[in-house]
Every structure is written in structure tokens, then in C-alpha cells.
Amino acid sequence: xxxxxxxxxxxxxxxxxxxxxxxxxxxxxxxxxxxxxxxxxxxxxxxxxxxxxxxxxxxxxxxxxxxxxxxxxxxxxxxxxxxxxxxxxxxxxxxxxxxxxxxxxxxxxxxxxxxxxxxxxxxxxxxxxxxxxxxxxxxxxxxxxxxxxxxxxxxxxxxxxxxxxxxxxxxxxxxxxxxxxxxxxxxxxxxxxxxxxxxxxxxxxxxxxxxxxxx
Amino acid sequence: xxxxxxxxxxxxxxxxxxxxxxxxxxxxxxxxxxxxxxxxxxxxxxxxxxxxxxxxxxxxxxxxxxxxxxxxxxxxxxxxxxxxxxxxxxxxxxxxxxxxxxxxxxxxxxxxxxxxxxxxxxxxxxxxxxxxxxxxxxxxxxxxxxxxxxxxxxxxx
Numbered sequence: 001x002x003x004x005x006x007x008x009x010x011x012x013x014x015x016x017x018x019x020x021x022x023x024x025x026x027x028x029x030x031x032x033x034x035x036x037x038x039x040x041x042x043x044x045x046x047x048x049x050x051x052x053x054x055x056x057x058x059x060x061x062x063x064x065x066x067x068x069x070x071x072x073x074x075x076x077x078x079x080x081x082x083x084x085x086x087x088x089x090x091x092x093x094x095x096x097x098x099x100x101x102x103x104x105x106x107x108x109x110x111x112x113x114x115x116x117x118x119x120x121x122x123x124x125x126x127x128x129x130x131x132x133x134x135x136x137x138x139x140x141x142x143x144x145x146x147x148x149x150x151x152x153x154x155x156x157x158x159x160x161x162x163x164x165x166x167x168x169x170x171x172x173x174x175x176x177x178x179x180x181x182x183x184x185x186x187x188x189x190x191x192x193x194x195x196x197x198x199x200x201x202x203x204x205x206x207x208x209x210x211x212x213x214x215x
Numbered sequence: 216x217x218x219x220x221x222x223x224x225x226x227x228x229x230x231x232x233x234x235x236x237x238x239x240x241x242x243x244x245x246x247x248x249x250x251x252x253x254x255x256x257x258x259x260x261x262x263x264x265x266x267x268x269x270x271x272x273x274x275x276x277x278x279x280x281x282x283x284x285x286x287x288x289x290x291x292x293x294x295x296x297x298x299x300x301x302x303x304x305x306x307x308x309x310x311x312x313x314x315x316x317x318x319x320x321x322x323x324x325x326x327x328x329x330x331x332x333x334x335x336x337x338x339x340x341x342x343x344x345x346x347x348x349x350x351x352x353x354x355x356x357x358x359x360x361x362x363x364x365x366x367x368x369x370x371x372x
Contacts, residue, residue: 005365012314013334017229026242028249
């Protein structure tokens with residue numbers, strides 16, 4: 001039924017196509033997150049962000065601690081979705097690149113915790129140590145974890161908030177607490193997925209006033 | 216949409232490969248198409264047409280690549296993508312290579328129509344949908360493309 005020309009064409013196209021072996025194809029990366037894809041896409045979004053970062057990080061000299069700290073902060077966001085927290089409050093640490101931490105006194109963790117606990121929106125508060133953050137980092141991104149050390153990781157408080165209370169007010173108030181480097185609302189970062197790191201850098205350089213905008 | 220891509224990823228990369236000639240670019244094209252359709256998936260009214268939509272997106276991406284190349288290489292040596300190179304000739308075979316080179320020399324529309332028909336075995340209407348042309352145009356484009364190809368190869372269609 002087919003003419004010889006058709007057969008030749010079919011054969012040539014199939015052969016050319018067959019030069020692409022399935023196992024050699026790079027997997028696709030999803031660019032953004034939507035609610036109904038919640039879990040899957042978030043993980044993909046994180047992978048995209050970090051994959052973009054990994055090459056750059058590998059090239060950074062060790063003394064570029066600032067970037068490592070940003071990276072550490074960024075990656076620790078991957079632990080954001082622990083299924084419990086609504087807001088993460090990151091603490092300043094020595095040499096922290098965040099503007100809120102510049103020239104700040106050493107962090108009084110207990111004072112921060114007391115202040116947070118006193119806020120009416122807070123239902124539950126959990127402390128995440130550098131070690132926990134690093135363990136999570138290593139679990140989610142073994143490759144990147146080679147660039148960062150435990151001491152780069154930020155400490156944070158993970159908050160669960162009461163439904164129906166003013167969460168934005170809490171985020172604003174928590175940002176003002178001395179010793180807090182940044183406050184990230186669950187989901188805010190995922191919306192920025194691939195551009196998140198660039199935003200973080202631009203934020204740290206003072207070009208951007210806000211790291212996390214409302215969707 | 217993500218599922219469509221996952222399921223047809225290989226086929227789409229291969230389609231792009233036939234169009235652009237090298238795997239890395241082909242993968243980029245598919246990735247870009249994926250990213251773009253992903254962002255706009257809420258606008259996709261008819262899920263049954265998702266595959267058509269995705270094919271169109273990949274074809275569009277290939278066109279952009281080829282257009283960019285044409286601009287860049289206009290005054291330089293003609294670009295020879297790896298698939299058509301001597302190195303992969305062994306892989307694909309001399310006769311096949313001849314066919315591919317002739318295919319590549321065809322105008323864009325014919326090249327696309329023939330690829331969709333003879334690689335994906337699409338119907339006239341499916342080819343038309345993917346290319347955004349009418350069914351009868353697709354039919355005549357395929358016929359003319361085939362004839363031109365046969366002429367170029369000194370064969371009777």
C-alpha cells in the first residue's frame with residue numbers, strides 16, 4: 001500500500017529517532033506549583049531551583065560563605081513542607097547575609113521563642129536546629145549538601161497557626177523581632193520556584209525590599 | 216499536561232531531534248515547550264486536545280531554533296547538526312542519511328508534515344491540527360512533499 005518513497009522515509013525517520021535512547025534524555029522539570037499538584041510539583045520546583053544553583057555553587061570559592069549561607073537558608077526551605085508548619089521564622093547567625101541581621105547582637109533564641117509564643121496566632125511552635133536542618137538538607141539534596149556545612153544552616157522556629165487568625169500580621173510582627181533573619185510563609189517561596197534564588201540574592205544585595213511577596 | 220509530557224517525552228524529543236538535528240537542542244525544545252504549556256495549562260479548555268497542543272508547542276520551539284540558527288549562520292558556514300554528520304551516518308545508514316538530508320532541504324511545512332505523518336503515523340487531520348493548518352492543506356502538503364522528496368532522491372513516488 002505504501003510507496004517505496006514512503007517506506008524509505010518512514011524507515012529513515014524511525015532510524016533517526018532511534019538515535020535518541022530513552023535513558024539518555026534529561027527528565028523534564030516542572031516550572032511552577034499549583035494547588036492541585038501540591039506535593040509533586042513542589043518537589044519538582046525545588047529540584048529546579050536547586051539544580052540551577054548547584055553549578056554556580058560548585059564554582060564558588062569556599063570563602064564565599066555568604067552565598068553558602070543563602071543557599072543553606074534556601075535549601076532549608078525544602079523542609080518547609082513538614083505537613084505541620086504554616087510559617088517558618090529563621091534566626092540570624094554570625095555572618096548572616098540577611099539585612100535584618102547586619103550588626104545585630106547575638107541571637108537570644110529563648111527571647112525570640114517567648115515573643116513568638118505570646119502571639120495570639122501561634123498554636124504550636126517547634127525549634128529546628130542546625131543539625132536537623134542539615135539532616136533534612138542531606139536527605140533531600142545529597143549533591144548540594146557537599147557544598148554546605150552544618151554551621152551554614154540557619155536555625156528556625158516552625159510555627160503552626162490558628163485558622164481564622166491574621167497570619168499576615170503575624171508574619172509582619174515576626175519579621176520585626178530582633179534576631180530574626182526572615183520569615184517565610186508556607187507556599188510563598190514555591191510560587192517563585194525557579195527565580196527564588198535570584199530573588200534571594202537580589203534581596204540580600206538590597207535591590208529587592210521583599211523576599212517573599214504575596215501571591 | 217504533565218502526564219502527557221511524561222508519557223510522550225521520548226516521542227517529542229525524537230520529533231524535535233528530526234527537526235533540529237541534535238539531541239541536546241531537541242531536549243531543550245521539549246523542556247521549553249513543557250515549561251510554557253505548564254504555565255498556561257489552565258487555559259487549555261479541551262483536555263482531549265492536549266497532545267495536539269503539545270506537539271504544536273514542540274514544533275513551534277523547533278521553528279524558533281531553526282530561525283535563530285539561520286540568522287546566526289547566515290554568513291558563516293552552514294551548520295551541520297550531529298544527526299546528519301558523518302559520525303552518525305554509521306548509526307543511521309547511508310541511504311537513510313540521504314533521505315534525511317533531502318527531507319531537511321524541503322521547505323519547513325513539508326518537512327514538518329512528512330515527519331508527523333511518517334514518523335508518528337498521524338492522520339491528515341492530526342497532522343493538520345499539530346501544524347495549525349487545514350486538513351486539505353495537510354493532505355496536499357504531504358503529497359507534494361513526498362513528490363519533492365522522491366524527485367530529490369531520483370525515485371518515483
